[in-house]
Amino acid sequence: MVEQNLGDKAHPGATRPPGAPPPDLTARQVRRMKRFDNPWRNPKLIWGAGLLLSIVALGILGRLFWDTDLVFTGSGMPRQAPVGVENIRGQIGSWAHPLGTDVSGKDLLALLIVGAPNSLYVGVLASLIGMSTGIFLGFTAGFVGGRTDDVIRVLSDVMITIPPLLILVVFQAAYGDISLTLMALLIAAFVWQSPTRLIRAQVLSMREAGYVQMARLSGASTGHIMFREMMPNLVPYLFGSFIANVTTSIVTAVGLEVLGLGPQRIPTLGRVIYDAINSGALIQNLWWWWGIPTLLLAVMFIGLLLINLGLDEVSNPRLRRL
Amino acid sequence: MTRMTQVLMTTAAVTLALTGASGAQDVPREDTVIFDLDRTIRDPENFNWMTDGTGIRRMHGAHQTMWEPLFILNYGTGELDPWLATGFEANADSTEFTVTLREGVTWSDGEAFDADDVVFTTQMAMDNEELNAREVATIRGQVASVEKIDDLTVRFTLNAPDPRFMVENFGVRIFGSFLIMPEHIWSAAENPATFTFNPPIGTGPYEFTSAASNRAIWDRRDSWWGAETGFMEMPEPLRVVFLESGGEESRAQLLANNQLDAGQNLSVGTFEAIRAQNPDTIAWYADYPYAVADPCARQLEINTTVAPWDNANMRRAVAHIIDRTQIVNIAAEGATTPSRTMFPEYGSMAPFIDAVVEAGHGLPATADVEAGQALIEAEGWVRDGDYYTKDGETLAVEIHVNSASTEYTRTIDMVVEQLQRAGIDARSVPVENSVFWGEVLPFGGYEMTYSWLSCGSVNEPWASMGRYTVADVVPVGERSPGFNNTARWDTAAAEAYSAIVNEMSSMPLGDPMIPQMVAEAYQYLDAEMPFIPLVQAFKLHPFNTTYWEGWPSNDDYYNHPFFHWNSGHQIIHNLERAE
Numbered sequence: 001m002v003e004q005n006l007g008d009k010a011h012p013g014a015t016r017p018p019g020a021p022p023p024d025l026t027a028r029q030v031r032r033m034k035r036f037d038n039p040w041r042n043p044k045l046i047w048g049a050g051l052l053l054s055i056v057a058l059g060i061l062g063r064l065f066w067d068t069d070l071v072f073t074g075s076g077m078p079r080q081a082p083v084g085v086e087n088i089r090g091q092i093g094s095w096a097h098p099l100g101t102d103v104s105g106k107d108l109l110a111l112l113i114v115g116a117p118n119s120l121y122v123g124v125l126a127s128l129i130g131m132s133t134g135i136f137l138g139f140t141a142g143f144v145g146g147r148t149d150d151v152i153r154v155l156s157d158v159m160i161t162i163p164p165l166l167i168l169v170v171f172q173a174a175y176g177d178i179s180l181t182l183m184a185l186l187i188a189a190f191v192w193q194s195p196t197r198l199i200r201a202q203v204l205s206m207r208e209a210g211y212v213q214m215a216r217l218s219g220a221s222t223g224h225i226m227f228r229e230m231m232p233n234l235v236p237y238l239f240g241s242f243i244a245n246v247t248t249s250i251v252t253a254v255g256l257e258v259l260g261l262g263p264q265r266i267p268t269l270g271r272v273i274y275d276a277i278n279s280g281a282l283i284q285n286l287w288w289w290w291g292i293p294t295l296l297l298a299v300m301f302i303g304l305l306l307i308n309l310g311l312d313e314v315s316n317p318r319l320r321r322l
Numbered sequence: 323m324t325r326m327t328q329v330l331m332t333t334a335a336v337t338l339a340l341t342g343a344s345g346a347q348d349v350p351r352e353d354t355v356i357f358d359l360d361r362t363i364r365d366p367e368n369f370n371w372m373t374d375g376t377g378i379r380r381m382h383g384a385h386q387t388m389w390e391p392l393f394i395l396n397y398g399t400g401e402l403d404p405w406l407a408t409g410f411e412a413n414a415d416s417t418e419f420t421v422t423l424r425e426g427v428t429w430s431d432g433e434a435f436d437a438d439d440v441v442f443t444t445q446m447a448m449d450n451e452e453l454n455a456r457e458v459a460t461i462r463g464q465v466a467s468v469e470k471i472d473d474l475t476v477r478f479t480l481n482a483p484d485p486r487f488m489v490e491n492f493g494v495r496i497f498g499s500f501l502i503m504p505e506h507i508w509s510a511a512e513n514p515a516t517f518t519f520n521p522p523i524g525t526g527p528y529e530f531t532s533a534a535s536n537r538a539i540w541d542r543r544d545s546w547w548g549a550e551t552g553f554m555e556m557p558e559p560l561r562v563v564f565l566e567s568g569g570e571e572s573r574a575q576l577l578a579n580n581q582l583d584a585g586q587n588l589s590v591g592t593f594e595a596i597r598a599q600n601p602d603t604i605a606w607y608a609d610y611p612y613a614v615a616d617p618c619a620r621q622l623e624i625n626t627t628v629a630p631w632d633n634a635n636m637r638r639a640v641a642h643i644i645d646r647t648q649i650v651n652i653a654a655e656g657a658t659t660p661s662r663t664m665f666p667e668y669g670s671m672a673p674f675i676d677a678v679v680e681a682g683h684g685l686p687a688t689a690d691v692e693a694g695q696a697l698i699e700a701e702g703w704v705r706d707g708d709y710y711t712k713d714g715e716t717l718a719v720e721i722h723v724n725s726a727s728t729e730y731t732r733t734i735d736m737v738v739e740q741l742q743r744a745g746i747d748a749r750s751v752p753v754e755n756s757v758f759w760g761e762v763l764p765f766g767g768y769e770m771t772y773s774w775l776s777c778g779s780v781n782e783p784w785a786s787m788g789r790y791t792v793a794d795v796v797p798v799g800e801r802s803p804g805f806n807n808t809a810r811w812d813t814a815a816a817e818a819y820s821a822i823v824n825e826m827s828s829m830p831l832g833d834p835m836i837p838q839m840v841a842e843a844y845q846y847l848d849a850e851m852p853f854i855p856l857v858q859a860f861k862l863h864p865f866n867t868t869y870w871e872g873w874p875s876n877d878d879y880y881n882h883p884f885f886h887w888n889s890g891h892q893i894i895h896n897l898e899r900a901e
Contacts, residue, residue: 073732073739074652079591088595103591104732105652177720177749260725264750265738279728280592283574283599 039317045310051303055116055296062113070097070107071114071267078105082288100288102272103279108288115267116296118180119257122268123250125184130191130249131242137192138199139226143207153200156193164190165255172261180263183256187249195241202237206230236315240308247304254297269293349541352869353560355897357383357885358567358576359537360586360726361755366533369522371501372446372453373515375801376759380498382538383564386890388430388524391499392421392492394889398879400670400781402493405891406435406502406525416485416828421492423474426551429504430523430543437470442505444468444478452515456804457500461491463803483828486785494888495780496617501888526891527557536566557895559870570728577603577864584873584885584893585864587727590655593862602867606883607876611657613862614876616884617666618777622721622737622854626809627798628769630717634813635697637851640770642694643744644737647687649857653733658860660687664847667858670781677837683848685855691744698745710745718747722762722771725752733856734772763808766798775805776853782831783840784823790852791820811852819846872896 062068070076080101081093093100099108141152168186172178178186203226206212215229231238256262257270260278276282276290313319363382371379371389380389392407410421427435447458448465464487467479480487491500504523511517522530527546531539540562548554567573567582574592576582578599588596593612597603605612622644630636646660662684665671678684695705703710703717710717719741723734734750741748753762762768763775778785794806795816802808822843826836863883865873874883874893881892 072742073735074648078652078655088591088598103589103655104735173754177751260752264752265742277571278569278731279589280570280574280595282571283578284591284595 039314042310042313044306044313048303048306048308048310051299051306052120055120055300055303058113059117062109066110066113067107068110068114070110072265073104073106075107075110076101076105078103079284079286082108085288088285099292100286102275102281102286102289103284104275106267108272108292111267111272112269112292112296115269115272115293116300118266119250119254119269119297120300122180122184122187122253123246125181126187126191126249126253127242127245129185129188130245131195131238133188133192134195134241135199135231135238138196139203139230141196142200142203143222143226143230149200152196156196159190160193160197162190164252168252168256169259169261172256177264178262180266180268183253183262184249187252190252191245191249195238195245198241199234199238202234203230206233236311240311240315243304243308243311247301247308250297250300250304269297349561352899353558354563355559355561355583355870355894356563356565356581357386357584357890358573358582358586359564359886360567362566363533363535363538364756366535366538367518367520369519369530370514370517372450372455372458372503375454375456375764375805376756377455377497378756380501380888381564381886382533383528383540383562384522384524384530384538385498385501385888386885386894387528387540387562388522388526388530389501389888390524390526390891391494391501391888392423393488393494393499394881394892395489395493395495395780396880397780397882402489403881403892407492410488412485412487416483416487416830417480419478419480419487420471421476421478421488423476424551424553425474427525427547429506429525430529431504433504433506434473435502435504435525435547436473437476438473439502439505440476441468441470442509443500443503444476446503446508446514447500450514454801455498457491457498459804461500464491485829485831486782490785495785496777496887497884498888528562531561536568538564540564554895558897558899559894562894577866580866580868583866583868583870585866586886587729587860588862588864589728589732590657590862593864596864600866600868604865604867604873604875605862606874611655611860613657613860614883615658615666615668616859616861616882617668617780618774618859619661619664619666620733620772620774620856620859621661621664621776622856623763623768623771623773623775624809624851624853625766625768625770625798626811626813626850626852627766630701631719631769633701634815634850635701637854638849639694639697640741640746641685641851641854642690642697643740643746644854644856645689645740646685646857648689648740649733649736653729653736654857654860657862658858660857661685661855662687663844664776664786664853664855665779665783668780671779671783673837674779674783674840677841678844681841681845683841683844689740694744705745708742708745709747716747717745718749719769720749720751722751722753722758722768724755724758724772726755726758729860730772737772737856764801764805766802766808766810772856774859775808776855783836784827787823787840787843788827790816790847791823792816793820793824807852809852811850813850815846815850816852819843867900869900870897871900872898 076097078101079087080097081087082100083093083095083098085093097107101107137152141149171186212225212229215225254270257268258274260274262268262271272293273290281289359382361378363378369379390406393402393404396403406424406427408422408424410419412419423437429435444461444465445468447453447461464480464484465478466481469477471477489495493499527543528540529543531541542560546556549556567576570588570592573585574596577585578596593605606614624631624637626632650656650658650660659667663675663678665675698710703712721734721738724730731752738748738750776786776789778789789806790811792812794803795810795812796802822839826839829836874881880896881889885893
């Protein structure tokens, strides 16, 4: 009921006019129909989560089975190619560095083991903080209304016009070396506005719903109504918004890192790409140096996209195709 | 930060540079020589080189094509090649220098270049404290008076004996020289510190055509005094372009595609990759390691006013921890050698380097981490996990590094790693080129940084040693005169050091006592380490022979290959169109 309201996107092909007889279903479609009894068992969602988990697994298993100290300068011979591949000097890559090394002798596998989860970490942390702020402010604005609403609305409307990368570039250039967490905090300052606006809009439409009125008549507190009565109805929607925010945060973080403005000594995927560009990796044909991190970023983004699509289907049954 | 934008914009910039600005006539590519610029032209409309501490108002072509020096020090022969001057004489105690100017030299507007210009420019440098370029500050510090003897003769009287006066100020010993400005134009300026000298004129065979933040274009004049007097023929290139290439990758692509004729410093790997694509690319040596050392040996600068690095033992600890061989192998890819002293490892410097090493003050090629850690522990620091701590404070250091070249960042990454492993929480702080030279270095706004500020000596020891005397110490926040003693080293040992160095300054070149005195003074540097010499410079300047031949190399050693120096005139004159 509420869910249909939420995912009210134009999708005429998937809807059928009210009162029309149900179409004839094949056995296969019936099976799939049954599976939708549990909307969370969505293939896109599962594939997306699988891809993201593979990055997390890379981080965990890698730390168990590989020496992460190899991320530091001078850990091995520079410019080694991946196993079995020949580099520009005719040296064949060995198992000592399965994915090769960069020009400073940093082991690429170790860089990925440490760097990929770091990039994900920044995205998730920034998004968590941004979403929490957004949920709190959005509910407050929508439910409390009045002056509070005005202040929050104007604040988020103003903030949404500021291009985050510009501010972050200036800030980081001035500040120099920063930690991952600080970078996540900085990014979080720019990802709370749109959840705030969207949640406020949802809350405004929900505020007059019967169950909310009922709760209010029963004397429930504002906090209780907001977070116990209304929020559960928004969960799939919040998830979707959260994932979209993670994507934005990672893109912002990688953008900063590729400009050389991220943490200096802590490996991240963006930093690896920055070093590669900066040291002439393209002309030296060190494709593993910039190629593999780019591939991992692609995996990460595809995973996030699939989760987002999956969540869309969870929250909006009309999107589910039989 | 702007690196990425530059990479994207470079192709557009090349097209622009080749076609020239609006109004300029078209010059075919084969008559154009394109040099690389490793920094942005901050203020392309301003040609007052005297108020620019970073050198960009000269190295974008102005002092390679338009403004000529009096002499050029030839690194191959060790002699001063005469240019605008024909010779000089010094009195017995090196306090008076009489320079003879060349006859027939004219400015590009037809006015004669003569003693009036030299006297006027020198006097202007002496009278205006705001003119802060290094060469101007040096003249101001050394010259007591200057007088015109006749139209072609000028006499400088110095404050103190200085046998190196001519080579240091007028000989393009390193990077620049004190450039003579036209009196008939500058005398009309109300305030030389705010004068922009636009349009600029010079005596050189090229005149200014146009400039933007990423390029400057210079076109050959129809006539030049040198060709008229028989000094030299007209140079062959009709147009000289200095183009900001924007980093290693785009520099490499431009060279590989023949869109750049001379490149700034590259790493060995990148150079080899370019050569694999474009066999017309050459460097100083035909084979590995390709690179040549300029006289500016690399070092870790330390601000001796900031705790805990105000403690000499802590600085010595860092010196012990640094592994020069690893820097050579990893950061320089074997293209250089570890420094033993502050001096460049030139044959002409060997007597002084040997004296220092024999006295036991030379630096080792590898690290002695335990000795370094013992020094740190003796100062009360205790290793707690990864790092040393004292009174709840972690032993940390921020190393500012100019982000303009991967040489700098890679070397400092290596140093940071070595310090980290020894228990010091070191971090590198990349800084944009003009901020680095304009704000961080001269005002002491750093704990440690990577540079080459003891640069100066080529064939005698004083030029380098004289840069760390107590006379040049200023408080943090004030500009160090000529980047001298930015370490702000002023302890009792520094006083003792300065006394010996000052005594040395007036002694004639080649005095047999000098090596002994160098070693004696060097004990104080060794004991207090106001800076830590790292490795010799490694300059791999790639040249492209597709359009132009006659680039300097070890086989054709008419002079060194540093085309961004004031000696770039010689390179341009030596170029011949490739057939």
